[in-house]
Amino acid sequence: xxxxxxxxxxxxxxxxxxxxxxxxAFRAHDPEHVVVVEDIFERVxxxxxxxxxxxxARLSERAPLLYEAYYESTDVDELAFATTSNLxxxxxxxxxxxxxxxxxxxxxxxxIVCTQQFPLAAVSFLKQQGRLRMxxxxxxxxxxxxxxxxxxxxxxxxxxxxxxxxxxxRRGVPAHLIYATGIPVKLELMTPKRTEDAxxxxxxxxxxxxxxxxxxxxxxxRVRLLVERLLEEADRPALAVTVAGRNRDLADALHGLHSGAxxxxxxxxxxxxxxxxxxxxxxxITKSGGLMVSEVLARGTPMIIIDPIPGQEEWNADFxxxxxxxxxxxxxxxxxxxxxxxxxxxxxxxxxxxxxxRMGRPRAxxxxxxxxxxxxxxx
Numbered sequence: 147x148x149x150x151x152x153x154x155x156x157x158x159x160x161x162x163x164x165x166x167x168x169x170x171a172f173r174a175h176d177p178e179h180v181v182v183v184e185d186i187f188e189r190v191x192x193x194x195x196x197x198x199x200x201x202x203a204r205l206s207e208r209a210p211l212l213y214e215a216y217y218e219s220t221d222v223d224e225l226a227f228a229t230t231s232n233l234x235x236x237x238x239x240x241x242x243x244x245x246x247x248x249x250x251x252x253x254x255x256x257x258i259v260c261t262q263q264f265p266l267a268a269v270s271f272l273k274q275q276g277r278l279r280m281x282x283x284x285x286x287x288x289x290x291x292x293x294x295x296x297x298x299x300x301x302x303x304x305x306x307x308x309x310x311x312x313x314x315x316r317r318g319v320p321a322h323l324i325y326a327t328g329i330p331v332k333l334e335l336m337t338p339k340r341t342e343d344a345x346x347x348x349x350x351x352x353x354x355x356x357x358x359x360x361x362x363x364x365x366x367x368r369v370r371l372l373v374e375r376l377l378e379e380a381d382r383p384a385l386a387v388t389v390a391g392r393n394r395d396l397a398d399a400l401h402g403l404h405s406g407a408x409x410x411x412x413x414x415x416x417x418x419x420x421x422x423x424x425x426x427x428x429x430x431i432t433k434s435g436g437l438m439v440s441e442v443l444a445r446g447t448p449m450i451i452i453d454p455i456p457g458q459e460e461w462n463a464d465f466x467x468x469x470x471x472x473x474x475x476x477x478x479x480x481x482x483x484x485x486x487x488x489x490x491x492x493x494x495x496x497x498x499x500x501x502x503x504r505m506g507r508p509r510a511x512x513x514x515x516x517x518x519x520x521x522x523x524x525x
Contacts, residue, residue: 148172148519149180151255153265156185160437161262164287164511167330168259171511174333175519182253186265189246243268247277256522257281263294273299283518286310287329288436290461293317302521304330304514306436307465307505327514328507329440334421335508339445344426348419351410354383355489358427360420360438362391364453366399368478372431372452375482377406384489385410387423392416421445428495429485434462434474440510443471446503448495450485452478471502 152168154161162183169181246268250258257280260266272278281301289306291314303319304327305311311326345352357376361369369388376386386409390396397415405411417423424430424445432438434454439462442449449472451463463474473488475481488495507513 147176147178147180148257148522149253149255150182150257150259150518151250151253152181152183152259152261153186153269154183154260155187155262155264157262157264160287160435163332163437164261164285164330165259167332167511168261168285168514170333171330171515172519174512175515179519182255184249186246186262186268189249190243190268243272247272250278255280257283257518259283259285259518261285261287263292266295266297266300270297270299281518281522285330285514288458288462289329289439289465290458291317292458302517304510304517306440306507309465325514325517327517328510329436330511330514331437331441331444331508332421333511335441335444336512339422339425341426344422348422348426350387350412350426351385354385354410355428356385356387356426357429357431357485357489358387358389358423360389360391360430360432361396362389362393363433363435364396364478366393366396368453369396370399370403372478372481373400373403373411375479376485377403377409377411379482380406380409380486382489383408383410384486385412387412387414387427389414389417389420389423429488431481431485434459434466436462439466440507443502444506444508446499446506448472448488448498448502450475450481450488452481466502466505469501469505471498471505 150172152165154165165183169183172179172181258269260269266284269278269282273282282299283302283304284295284300285304286295286306289310291305291310296317296319300323303314303324305314305324306329308326311324314324315321342352350356359369359373373386373388388400390400400413403411421441424442424447427447429450430442430447431450431452432442434451436458449466451466451472451474454460454463466472467474473484475484
């Protein structure tokens with residue numbers, strides 16, 4: 147039996163999704179494994195949590211250009227400089243780490259896994275102080291590796307793609323510590339599903355293309371404009387499905403929109419069948435969070451990516467576009483025309499689906515768990 151702590155941070159839902167997928171993978175190997183999924187900020191106090199979350203939200207959502215400048219200026223290539231810079235940042239955590247250390251000591255894990263940079267920085271700092279000795283693993287939840295993912299005392303890095311591994315190695319991380327497993331997604335994505343079955347289950351039409359728009363993280367006015375133009379410009383039968391998630395402003399912004407002459411419209415809020423909807427779709431329009439991109443790729447569905455957050459989401463979008471699995475648009479207003487053009491070119495759309503399927507790694511969570519368990523003789 148193994149005991150594992152998986153630390154995440156609450157900035158974006160992807161880190162939690164990856165952590166839950168990993169926990170399920172450990173338990174799939176052996177139900178007796180004890181896996182604890184923990185928000186790092188529950189253990190370091192509300193003061194630090196509120197400060198960091200407020201700063202992140204203001205920079206990434208309200209001042210994206212400033213966030214991009216910060217993100218790029220801290221992304222250094224030299225391993226020694228990156229490590230020193232991260233340690234200086236970690237030192238700021240010291241007054242907040244007593245509760246975290248006590249929690250880890252009580253749990254007594256065989257290994258710690260971090261799915262975001264903040265918990266990595268804290269646990270790495272404790273290891274450097276000699277206060278922790280258990281193995282530390284990092285699961286990078288984006289397709290490119292920012293310098294903040296590099297830390298002393300890491301026993302293994304799990305990354306999205308061989309190109310990601312190459313970049314990490316070029317920055318000085320030893321090759322034997324890097325595993326190109328993919329980003330961990332829900333285990334259900336390993337189970338094949340047919341488009342026709344998914345559509346029937348969701349009461350979607352079988353005889354027309356389906357475009358799904360996951361707009362919860364996109365500015366509501368932009369989504370409304372996108373949907374309006376889809377409804378107006380479609381010249382052949384199709385269905386657009388909007389998913390607002392928890393974004394009440396988006397749901398309000400879409401109020402009053404109805405099906406057009408050719409493009410039918412179905413509006414959804416929070417749903418628990420994202421995977422089925424992705425399977426049912428011919429095209430997914432979305433932002434480019436690492437987990438969302440990985441889930442769509444795992445199903446081999448082409449993407450149109452709009453409004454990526456500067457930094458990591460732009461890099462994720464570049465990976466998708468560079469692999470031929472989707473299209474990145476600087477102007478969201480171009481998404482309707484692009485989607486309709488793709489539907490009019492089924493051979494091109496089929497090629498994009500093939501590229502997406504080749505990039506998808508639905509087994510990533512199981513592969514990561516297996517590597518960690520084998521390293522410690524606990525498989």
